[in-house]
Amino acid sequence: MLDLAILGLLEERGDLHGYEIRKQLREGLGLLANVSFGSLYPALARLEAAGAVEATEALEPVEPPAAPVPPTGSLSGEWAVLRSRRRATRRGRGRRSRKVYRITDRGRSLFADLLTGQGAADDPRSFGLRLAFARHLPAPARLALLERRRLQLTERLAEVRTAGGQDALDVYARAVVDHMADALQHDIGWLDRLIETERSAATPGAALAPGATAAVGGGAR
Amino acid sequence: MLDLAILGLLEERGDLHGYEIRKQLREGLGLLANVSFGSLYPALARLEAAGAVEATEALEPVEPPAAPVPPTGSLSGEWAVLRSRRRATRRGRGRRSRKVYRITDRGRSLFADLLTGQGAADDPRSFGLRLAFARHLPAPARLALLERRRLQLTERLAEVRTAGGQDALDVYARAVVDHMADALQHDIGWLDRLIETERSAATPGAALAPGATAAVGGGAR
DNA sequence: ATGGAGTATATCGATCCGATATAGCGGCGC
DNA sequence: GCGCCGCTATATCGGATCGATATACTCCAT
Numbered sequence: 295m296l297d298l299a300i301l302g303l304l305e306e307r308g309d310l311h312g313y314e315i316r317k318q319l320r321e322g323l324g325l326l327a328n329v330s331f332g333s334l335y336p337a338l339a340r341l342e343a344a345g346a347v348e349a350t351e352a353l354e355p356v357e358p359p360a361a362p363v364p365p366t367g368s369l370s371g372e373w374a375v376l377r378s379r380r381r382a383t384r385r386g387r388g389r390r391s392r393k394v395y396r397i398t399d400r401g402r403s404l405f406a407d408l409l410t411g412q413g414a415a416d417d418p419r420s421f422g423l424r425l426a427f428a429r430h431l432p433a434p435a436r437l438a439l440l441e442r443r444r445l446q447l448t449e450r451l452a453e454v455r456t457a458g459g460q461d462a463l464d465v466y467a468r469a470v471v472d473h474m475a476d477a478l479q480h481d482i483g484w485l486d487r488l489i490e491t492e493r494s495a496a497t498p499g500a501a502l503a504p505g506a507t508a509a510v511g512g513g514a515r
Numbered sequence: 516m517l518d519l520a521i522l523g524l525l526e527e528r529g530d531l532h533g534y535e536i537r538k539q540l541r542e543g544l545g546l547l548a549n550v551s552f553g554s555l556y557p558a559l560a561r562l563e564a565a566g567a568v569e570a571t572e573a574l575e576p577v578e579p580p581a582a583p584v585p586p587t588g589s590l591s592g593e594w595a596v597l598r599s600r601r602r603a604t605r606r607g608r609g610r611r612s613r614k615v616y617r618i619t620d621r622g623r624s625l626f627a628d629l630l631t632g633q634g635a636a637d638d639p640r641s642f643g644l645r646l647a648f649a650r651h652l653p654a655p656a657r658l659a660l661l662e663r664r665r666l667q668l669t670e671r672l673a674e675v676r677t678a679g680g681q682d683a684l685d686v687y688a689r690a691v692v693d694h695m696a697d698a699l700q701h702d703i704g705w706l707d708r709l710i711e712t713e714r715s716a717a718t719p720g721a722a723l724a725p726g727a728t729a730a731v732g733g734g735a736r
Numbered sequence: 737a738t739g740g741a742g743t744a745t746a747t748c749g750a751t752c753c754g755a756t757a758t759a760g761c762g763g764c765g766c
Numbered sequence: 767g768c769g770c771c772g773c774t775a776t777a778t779c780g781g782a783t784c785g786a787t788a789t790a791c792t793c794c795a796t
Contacts, residue, residue: 324678428687457545
């Protein structure tokens with residue numbers, strides 16, 4: 295449920311250690327907000343135990359070069375350069391432990407499973423996340439995701455309408471229920487636009503027309 | 516966090532036992548959905564331990580009348596009548612254990628605290644719940660609640676806009692972020708309408724004008 | 737140098753959810 | 767009549783997440 299977020303981030307952005315993952319999730323995509331350490335570290339441990347990610351302990355020892363950060367050369371980029379430079383100027387005992395995580399093939403397959411995610415769907419965060427990573431999904435699965443979500447929202451709207459139908463509600467409760475229905479309709483409209491764009495990008499006549507998905511950006515602003 | 520919902524329900528609807536509380540929360544107000552037993556029963560136990568509610572074991576014994584459902588006369592209404600009628604037609608050993616909960620003065624005071632709830636505010640469910648029970652709040656506190664929420668949403672919108680500003684996002688991620696910003700603006704507009712209604716209902720000139728809050732129902736249709 | 741701010745990992749307790757266990761009861765069909 | 771299904775009803779368990787907190791190292795300003 296945030297395994298998906300972690301795997302997606304590792305897939306798209308490369309290396310990353312716990313603290314960075316949290317930062318990117320809080321800043322990068324405005325979706326997940328929060329994601330406290332109390333959930334992040336257990337999740338990373340879980341993923342590592344499941345073989346979906348590999349952790350390389352990147353606390354460089356006192357000896358200068360002697361790479362104990364061995365496989366896969368240039369992952370950490372300019373950031374690691376700065377790091378080792380600082381270590382050179384200041385005294386040894388390279389900074390803190392710091393585990394850098396890398397996604398495995400096992401993890402990539404798990405990521406694909408979580409993305410389609412037929413098993414248990416519902417909540418809005420989960421959907422937003424899946425859609426944000428929809429690029430890694432084949433076109434039909436993308437469409438299925440959108441339509442499944444649309445169905446869920448429609449059902450929810452019917453429930454809320456039923457709840458709002460009873461007139462035992464006072465002004466404030468009614469305002470809340472009405473607004474909820476309104477927001478749901480708004481979301482459904484957005485999904486409809488996305489679905490239409492997705493469909494027209496896959497029209498049989500325009501089989502090999504790249505760049506056709508350029509106008510997806512919902513109804514924002 | 517759902518203590519508020521339970522207390523509010525007991526305050527407005529009277530008696531109620533666990534199963535009924537869940538039903539009313541799922542159907543009655545479309546807000547909270549879910550509220551599984553796994554959270555409800557612990558919450559009830561918690562509230563009972565805190566002295567906010569009193570539980571009367573209402574498994575009526577074999578003897579017909581002999582009220583062990585003693586204080587506060589006509590709480591359970593027609594529902595209890597049906598219940599006892601059925602017991603009369605079928606054999607004794609009145610059905611299942613069934614604890615009926617009643618709110619105490621202690622609970623009412625706790626309810627008031629949770630309603631204003633300066634301590635930790637944020638999440639949307641909590642706000643929706645508070646607003647739905649806003650009737651039990653004095654007018655200034657009501658206004659404060661709305662404005663606090665408005666401020667939070669404005670801050671969140673700024674964050675989301677910042678996140679959307681970076682152009683490293685692909686079409687789908689952008690669609691998600693844009694829609695999130697859009698939904699936030701929609702919510703803020705709704706709050707603005709509520710705030711205005713609330714303000715105009717409290718204009719100094721129209722001090723004793725009841726019924727002035729009749730047009731609150733947001734933009735819902 | 738002292739101490740605050742930022743980086744970094746980890747754990748704790750509380751809350752909540754979904755699934756599941758248990759059990760009384762009414763009605764339906766055959 | 768009798769078995770089974772489904773509704774009412776309470777309770778517990780494991781898993782996920784959050785917020786707070788502990789710990790430690792580094793950098794920079796004073």
